[in-house]
Amino acid sequence: MVPKAAERAAMEGRIREGARRLCPSNDTVSWFLERATPRQMAAVAGLVDHELSVREANRRNRLLRKAAFPAVKSIEDFDFADVKMPEGHGTADMRSLQWLESAQDYVFYGQTGRGKTHLVIALGMLCIAAGKTVRYFSCAQLVLMLQKAQEDGRLDTAYADIGRADLVILDEFGHIPLDSKGAKLLFQVMSMSYETRSLIVTTNIEFSRWGAVLADDKLAAAAVDRIIHHGRLIEFGGNSRRVEESLMLGNTGRKR
Template sequence: MRTRVDRAGLDSHVRDLARQMFFSNAAIDAFLEGASASDARAVEALLSEELESRARNKRKRLLNRARFPKIKSFGGYDFSQVSFPEGYGPEDLKSLRLLDSAEGFVFYGKTGRGKTHLATAIGVKAVSGGRSVRFHSTADLVMRLERAQGEGSLDRALRDATSADLVILDEFGYVPIDVAGARILFQVVSDCYERRSLIVTTNIEFSKWGTVLGDDKLAAAMIDRIVHHSRLIEFLGSSHRMDTALLFGEEGSQECDGVKGGDAEGTEGK
């Protein structure tokens, strides 16, 4: 009895694996009718390894296409200085439910508060789950798209920039964008709107986006699309980079508070 039960479970597993590889039922039936238990186990191992290999290769391809500047994770991330909207918290963010509802986020705060780290950690986890991600430095993206426009390949470049479950626009506002570039960036946001999740990291409050883009009306239209399905998350506290800077050291950190504060403010917009 045990042997028959084990064989039935083995056959069922082989069938499940084969279906995932698009084998026909006729081919599966023909094999299992004449296969011994050892034959079925060997094929089970083969198909399992093939599927695991495909999953690994897919994650590798997704990671390469995401173009993260560095790989980051949630491990050890300090959420104590991150302000979430009411009814939403870190575990909601880590769950990645945002990807299934084309939900977005604006990560707002001064330089060095962990915005890029958290956005990257979300993206890396999404890739680990087999989801596609595009990570862009906003200024670099605009330059690439303007170059593509000049070469007559803007449509293709836009598809590449936004064809993902999650699009991350990092460091918006750190470098001013000319009006032509702002219009292209608006196309990126419009392509993402209600189709895919979008995370924007910025140190610029909404009221000043018109200054960055050089067009108040365009900024208003962009903000309207971003905030419709997005949550605002604020990053408070001091700069993580300044807190751990070798220049100051632990002993001198107290004496250099004034210098650190000045430097932290001075890095905004960079």
């Protein structure tokens, strides 16, 4: 018999209230399985599957918000034609995320507009799809954030928050020279990531000039030493993708 509207509403209320409070024990699950009809089991199995998919989607959305990417990028849309990979390490290795499990690093080096930021975000999104925690920062943004945290007496908390990530992305290293205080704050992120989590740095500055960016040759040498130990250099060549797609210059504006 189909319950009356009031009875159904009351039962829905009981189910919703119980669901908010409930995490079934093994005893309860066994009790249900011993007594349930096939149709009841199918209904509950559907409920469980749906709940798990919703939780997974919510978790990935939280990870995506936490990463704070400036845009959404896909590795499927990236053209590797002008990217020089290191010997013995190809795009399949990059996609496998084995480097992430081993806390290995990348330095993406190339002039502006060659696709470094696109690829680093795309890799970050692959990591999120695998359930990993990612933090994206432009270097200038990160230094400003750390300086504010230091002024407010929250620097240790800020470093601890970054330290919970599986992958830290430092984009646009070298675009803006740093003073000695800012350089030390940024170096601390690089140093604490060494052998504990993966780090990807995008830059248009060769290693020999990192001292000019960090305002200290010794600090730069220490940063480079840590990154190259378990890292790989990926070189980006070709023409500027922004120029090739520029409407101002009379191009179609369509991405390759």
